[in-house]
Amino acid sequence: MARRAKVSITTVSRVINHIPSVDQKNVLRVEEAIAELKYRPNVSAQRLASGANNSIGLVMPGYPGIFHSFFAIEIIRGVGHACESLKQDMVFHITDGTNPLSSHFLGGIVFADIIENRRQVQDAIDQHVPCLVVNNVVQDIPVSYVAINNLRGGQIAAEYLVGLGHRRIGTITGNLKTQAGFDRFDGFMRGIDEAGVEIPKEYVYRGDYSRRSARQGAELLFSMQDRPTAIFAQSDDMALEAIAVAYEMGVRVPEDVSIIGFDDNPQAIYGPVGLTTIRQPIFEMAEKGVRVLHDMVNGRREDVCRLLLDPELVVRDSCTALSGR
8 A cells, every 4th residue: 555655554544543643645646546456444453542432332142032122132132323413333142141242442341241251241340341231130249220119019019900909919920030130020029018919829820931831830820710800910021921812712811810011011001901011121121221331431431320210100901900809
């Protein structure tokens, strides 16, 4: 390149990096050489050389059906939208938690939840790479997070069903090994206890967020002689499957059983009955996380940021007041 333009390598570098101190004749020579040789600069190398890095990593634990998951899609949308508006590049990495991350070329990392990859978060901190966790309240690592108050979400579901007069209330849990699953169940049980309601252990079916587990749980609950009059399915996917099972078994929703979900998945609107649910602001959480991380990368925030976003009740048609209450 320098030989073709008959200038020094330093001059070529200054022209490529738009440094204004180059004589205009030399600028034209370099530009002609670039056009003739069809040269394309290595953007990553330029950023590393200048000390700047516009890449944000999104690290997400892998699981079956990830690209059909409402949660995963909303996380990717939120991070992507924020990166686009902040003129950042997004690098997506699916992890099983066992492999080390190549973080040296990233300006910062967003960890979408922590499931068996806590070591990766700690490694990023040790390497002084700005990082932030979304969808997980982290107390034992000095890392920033933006999470959703799943505990409160479970309480809202319990309070709503009790407020409709229900006392025989069942639940199909999410994966209790995850923080979200545990907190939703814990919040639900707290809400039930605070209302002075007792539910038998048979009314609690331990699911894992899959439709398969929801079907098994719904079939069990609807087969009971003294079946629940209301069910809290701790994700919309499971709630929609429970509604499908109800119709197959001749159980009317909401006349015979009220069903409430968790997520506010758009699919909840288009089922046989509009699904009442607890909306969690996944997109907003991911977008906010990137903006906080961007401030950290650019030195505008040095403290550990801990934000907890509140879920909200969305009332549709799948729940009704218990007749004769």
